[in-house]
Amino acid sequence: xxxxxxxxxxxxxxxxxxxxxxxxxxxxxxxxxxxxxxxxxxxxxxxxxxxxxxxxxxxxxxxxxxxxxxxxxxxxxxxxxxxxxxxxxxxxxxxxxxxxxxxxxxxxxxxxxxxxxxxxxxxxxxxxxxxxxxxxxxxxxxxx
Numbered sequence: 064x065x066x067x068x069x070x071x072x073x074x075x076x077x078x079x080x081x082x083x084x085x086x087x088x089x090x091x092x093x094x095x096x097x098x099x100x101x102x103x104x105x106x107x108x109x110x111x112x113x114x115x116x117x118x119x120x121x122x123x124x125x126x127x128x129x130x131x132x133x134x135x136x137x138x139x140x141x142x143x144x145x146x147x148x149x150x151x152x153x154x155x156x157x158x159x160x161x162x163x164x165x166x167x168x169x170x171x172x173x174x175x176x177x178x179x180x181x182x183x184x185x186x187x188x189x190x191x192x193x194x195x196x197x198x199x200x201x202x203x204x205x206x207x
Contacts, residue, residue, distance in 0.1 A: 066093065066097045066100075069091050069092065069093040069097070070093065070097070070098060072091050072093075073087040073088055073090075073091045073093055073098060074087075076090060076091070084098060107144075107148055110133075110138065110140060110144075110145075110148060111148050111151070111152060113133065113136075113138070114129060114133070114145065114148055114149060114152060114154070115152055115154070117129050117132055117133070118149075118152070118154045123156070125156055126142075126145060126146050126149045126154075127142070129145065129149065129154075130142050130145040130146075133145060176206060179205060180205060181206075182205070182206040183203060183204070183205055183206065184203070184204045184206055185201060185202065185203045185204070186201075186202050187199065187200070187201055187202075188200045188201075188202055
């Protein structure tokens with residue numbers, strides 16, 4: 064159980080069975096410091112606004128570069144807070160869509176060959192011999 068859930072369970076024991084907070088914490092297994100803890104939320108509106116402004120000026124900058132710019136301006140916030148706000152503002156960069164190769168679109172159809180010595184194919188072949196020496200060969204084939 065999370066501390067928040069344990070806190071609610073301890074409060075239920077205190078209300079329903081009229082026991083002390085100390086005993087309720089011990090029964091639930093909650094630290095008494097966690098029982099009395101109050102979260103201190105911070106207002107991030109100014110930082111969110113500045114992050115949004117920087118992101119609109121520097122469109123291709125990601126979270127790390129924007130965090131660096133904020134640091135240079137004197138903002139004391141760490142990269143984890145900036146990343147959380149960056150994601151909440153939906154400023155994530157969109158990955159570039161892969162473009163189709165133009166060379167493939169401009170390729171012409173080859174005319175069929177009807178004679179010898181009109182079209183050739185070549186390839187380099189490499190292999191190892193049984194004694195460990197390497198052998199390389201250039202193979203040339205006449206297409207018909």
